[in-house]
Amino acid sequence: MIAALRGSVLSVEPTVAVIEAGGVGYAVQATPATLAGLRVGQEAFVHTSLVVREDSMTLFGFADADEREVFDVLQTVSGVGPKLALTILATLTPDQLRQAVANADIAALTRVSGVGKKGAQRLVLEIGAKLGPRRGGDLEAPSSNARSGDVVAALVGLGFSERDAESAFSQVEKATPEAEVPELLRASLKILGAGR
Structure with missing residues (x-):
């Protein structure tokens, strides 16, 4: 598994960047926020998750390890594949997602393109406490x-x-x-x- 990449950024597109590491150019799909931090010609370091399917191998990149861990947890939910997991992280930060799940905030979750009411309810039910505590501090307990x-x-x-x-x-x-x-x-x- 490719867990991280460090190398020169060859190109940055709206959904993917190409990073050269060890003489190989890796296409890395990422959120707009992660891609915005990359500059062509400069060295970059991204945490990655390699998703292997029968017909493809796709590398997803993240600004930090927390995003990558949340990405992996999201894919354990039925109906959530890597593309939707990335879309969720493009809309909600890991801590915003933790808060939405902890408070069963269906409205916040359905703001994500591709997540309907049933999908949001599945996220709340199936993720539970798998995302761990907020990295920015404790959540207030809802009344x-x-x-x-x-x-x-x-x-x-x-x-x-x-x-x-x-x-x-x-x-x-x-x-x-x-x-x-x-x-x-x-x-x-x-x-x-x-x-x-």
Whole structure:
């Protein structure tokens, strides 16, 4: 696996840069923010993730290791491939994504091109705490009312009635009052799934 590249920047296009390392020019796909930091003719260092498919090998580049780790975690979500993971990181910084997932902020996630309401709910459910803590400091814990609204809205969006969703949330919150939104949502889904 190619984990990082250091070399001279040969070209920078809107979605890809070519970096020469060891006499080989590597095409590196990256976010606009990462590409904006590269200058043709100057040396660059990027963290990379190599995605191998049956018909292709694509190298993705990142300004820092945190972005690369988040990129890899995003691809563990069903329906999220490398292109969509890169689009998410082009729209939200890793810490903004952590905050959106921790608060089940569906509106923030659906601002990403290619992520609909169901996709945003999958991100919240499947990523959970995999992204780790914010690098810029701790998140403020959302209030109980905000958590209730977020969890109930997500459950209703998944097809449960509001009454059932509120009942499940109430049971879960009593059992785990300190839990954050993703944990509350997963536990509520277990209760609702058992009742079907």
